[in-house]
Amino acid sequence: NAGVTQTPKFRVLKTGQSMTLLCAQDMNHEYMYWYRQDPGMGLRLIHYSVGEGTTAKGEVPDGYNVSRLKKQNFLLGLESAAPSQTSVYFCASTTTEKGAYGYTFGSGTRLTVV
């Protein structure tokens, strides 16, 4: 049982380039989330999804897009990367299944935009 897997783990982009971060979970969780974490700060919610085919904006959605075509995958896209998007990105999932509590997080993607 792998839990939540994020790829890639590290990436360096040039300003203006695009990329997609992949989050995959094998726990059949309904809810999935993308967070970013800047140095010394907590997690800020970018986008989230409450089920396959649905997405919604979080606290800091500008400059990002997401898609959830399959229940197990949640993709985060940067169309035109900016240095301000240098951060560590975490994916998480939760479920409404009885007996389940809290978030399961991935190990993160460290993105540097130069």
Add this chain to the structure above:
Amino acid sequence: DAKTTQPTSMDCAEGRAANLPCNHSTISGNEYVYWYRQIHSQGPQYIIHGLKNNETNEMASLIITEDRKSSTLILPHATLRDTAVYYCIVGPRTGGFKTIFGAGTRLFVKA
């Protein structure tokens, strides 16, 4: 979802109990108290949660005040590997998009 207040940092001697406080005065009746920790820049790891009663598992104990406005995470015998950032959050059982992860408490366990 309710917001929490935690000290920025704390020190603890190795082998001693680490008591990490959290204030959540605006918690609502159906919200749980959760604790997570983050070592270096790894993903946050679940530690423990509770609703009203005190809870204990193999990692820690959680003490929730009777009015539920504050709680304390207890690491009974802290080790150097417990040095991490500890997050106290409140929210529904299933998580949610309104749950706020603040800056947490940076715990330093010293030899």
